C-alpha cells in the first residue's frame with residue numbers, strides 16, 4: 690500500500706478502509722489519531738489486514754464525541770443531555786457488531802457510547818490504544834516516513850515515532 694495520510698470522515702470510513710490491504714513488512718505501521726467511531730473502526734480493519742496500529746486518544750476513554758459530559762470538562766464532546774440520534778441505528782451499525790437494542794431505531798447518546806465501548810471490547814482494541822496521549826505534530830520525513838509526535842498528558846512525556854501511514858480520526 691502507498692504510504693498515505695488519511696483524513697477520516699465518518700461517511701467515508703468504509704471507502705478509505707476498503708483501500709487497506711495486507712502488505713509486506715515493514716510497511717505496516719499505522720498511527721490512528723483519535724479513538725472515536727472512526728478511530729476504532731480503522732484500528733479493527735488495520736489489525737485484520739495485518740497492520741500494527743497505535744491509536745492515540747487524548748482522553749482516558751473511547752467514543753469521542755459520544756462521551757456526554759454534564760460538567761462540560763470534555764471540550765471535544767458536543768453532546769447534550771436529551772440528544773437522540775438523527776440517524777437510525779440500522780444506518781449507524783458497524784460491521785461485526787449489532788446493537789443490543791432491538792425495539793427502536795433512534796437511540797440516546799448513552800446507548801451509542803455503550804455500543805462503541807462494546808465494539809472496542811469485542812475486537813480487543815483497547816490494547817492498541819494509548820490513552821491520555823495527544824498528538825501534537827505529524828510530519829513527513831524526506832525518506833517518506835510519517836513522524837508522529839505525542840505527549841502523554843499525565844506525565845508530560847514526549848515521544849516521536851515513525852509510521853508508514855497516518856489515519857486522522859480526530860473528529
Ligand SMILES: Cc1cc2nc3c(=O)[nH]c(=O)nc-3n(C[C@H](O)[C@H](O)[C@H](O)COP(=O)(O)OP(=O)(O)OC[C@H]3O[C@@H](n4cnc5c(N)ncnc54)[C@H](O)[C@@H]3O)c2cc1C
Nearest residue numbers: 723725726727746747753754767774775776823824859860
Ligand atoms: C451533537 C451531535 C449529534 C450527532 N448525531 C449523530 C447521529 O445521530 N448519527 C450519526 O451517525 N452521527 C452523528 N453525529 C456525528 C458524529 O460525529 C459521528 O457519529 C462520529 O461519532 C464521529 O466520530 P469520529 O471518530 O470521526 O470523531 P469523534 O467522535 O469526534 O472522535 C475523535 C476523537 O479524537 C480525539 N482527538 C482529537 N484530537 C486529538 C489529538 N490531537 N490527539 C489525540 N486524540 C485526539 C478526541 O478526543 C476524540 O476522542 C453527531 C455529532 C454530534 C456532535
